[in-house]
Every structure is written in structure tokens, then in C-alpha cells.
Amino acid sequence: MKQIIPIASDHGGYEMKQYLIEKLQDGGYEVKDFGTHSADSVDYPDMIHPLAKAIQNGEYPLGIILCGSGNGAQMSANKHPHVRAALCWNVELARLARQHNDANIIALPGRFVSKETAWEMIQVFLTTDFEGGRHEKRVAKIEQIG
Ligand code: RB5
Numbered sequence: 615m616k617q618i619i620p621i622a623s624d625h626g627g628y629e630m631k632q633y634l635i636e637k638l639q640d641g642g643y644e645v646k647d648f649g650t651h652s653a654d655s656v657d658y659p660d661m662i663h664p665l666a667k668a669i670q671n672g673e674y675p676l677g678i679i680l681c682g683s684g685n686g687a688q689m690s691a692n693k694h695p696h697v698r699a700a701l702c703w704n705v706e707l708a709r710l711a712r713q714h715n716d717a718n719i720i721a722l723p724g725r726f727v728s729k730e731t732a733w734e735m736i737q738v739f740l741t742t743d744f745e746g747g748r749h750e751k752r753v754a755k756i757e758q759i760g
Contacts, residue, residue, distance in 0.1 A: 618644045618646055618674060619638055619645055619677065620648060620665050620668055621634060621638075621678040621680075622662055622677075623680035623724060624656050624661060624680075624686070625654060625655050627681045627684075627687070627724030627725075631650075634680075634732060638736070643740075646668075648664050658681045658687050662679050662687050663690055663693075665677050666690065666693070666697050666699070667694060669691075669694070669697050676718055677720075679720070679722070680721070680724040682726075683723045684702075684723035684724070684726075685721075685723075688700070696718075697718060698715055698718055698753070698756065699720070700715060701722075702721070702735055703723055703727050704731065705738050708735040708739045708742075709738050709739075712742035712744060713742055714745065714749050715749070717739075720735065
């Protein structure tokens with residue numbers, strides 16, 4: 615059965631999202647596109663919150679979000695319990711986000727990375743396991759804010 619990858623962006627990440635959707639489908643993944651569906655200006659929380667909610671609810675294990683800088687998308691997603699969205703701009707950060715932080719969403723700066731780097735990051739993010747061990751209790755503490 616094909617793994618379903620949810621993806622969402624605003625207009626700043628739209629072009630990169632469309633590119634990644636094609637690469638994901640060519641790579642054998644199924645994609646759930648949370649929008650946006652054109653390059654027209656939109657507000658990133660409108661697309662990011664529904665995707666993050668689906669991750670929060672356990673509908674998908676891993677997801678991809680984009681905006682121009684990646685920051686607004688990441689900030690919106692990280693408002694959701696059980697969501698750990700990591701802003702990544704190179705392959706090593708994408709790998710570490712999974713290995714050390716058990717990130718369940720990767721946030722990409724659509725305007726500041728090349729398409730090749732973005733696709734490489736996605737492949738690494740989707741195929742790297744959490745290391746557990748010493749990172750287990752650190753990740754558990756992320757939600758202990760009180
Ligand atoms: C949109 O112009 C831009 O502000 C947005 O994509 C993002 O970078 C926000 O964090």
C-alpha cells in the first residue's frame with residue numbers, strides 16, 4: 615500500500631509544493647494536497663492548520679509544509695499538540711530532525727532552497743527513523759511547558 619504524504623503551502627511555497635508533489639508521486643508515494651491551489655496570495659495558517667490537525671489526530675505519521683521562509687508555516691503547525699514541525703534548509707538538518715527530534719512535519723522555506731535540495735531533504739525526512747535512546751525523554755519534555 616502506498617504511503618500517503620500530506621503537503622500544504624501558501625503562495626510563497628506553491629511552486630515548490632507542486633514540484634514536490636510530482637516528485638513524490640513519481641517516487642511511489644500518494645499525496646494529500648491541503649492547498650493552496652494557485653500562486654494567488656493567501657494566509658499560510660489557513661492551509662497549515664488543517665494539515666497539522668490531521669497529524670495531531672494521527673491521520674498521517676509525517677507531513678510537509680512550506681511557505682516563503684518556512685517560519686510562518688512552522689510556527690502555525692507547532693501550535694498543535696503532538697506536532698513537532700522542524701524548519702530545515704539542508705539535508706543534514708532534515709536527517710537530524712527525524713533522528714533526534716522525532717519531527718513529524720518538515721517545514722521548508724520555498725523561496726530559499728533549490729528544488730533539488732528540497733527533494734533530497736524530503737527523501738531523507740521520509741525515510742529516516744527516530745533514534746530514541748537519550749532523545750526519548752527530551753522529546754517527551756517538549757510538551758511539558760507548565
Ligand atoms: C508570504 O509573502 C510570506 O510572508 C510567507 O510565505 C512566509 O514566508 C511567512 O512566514
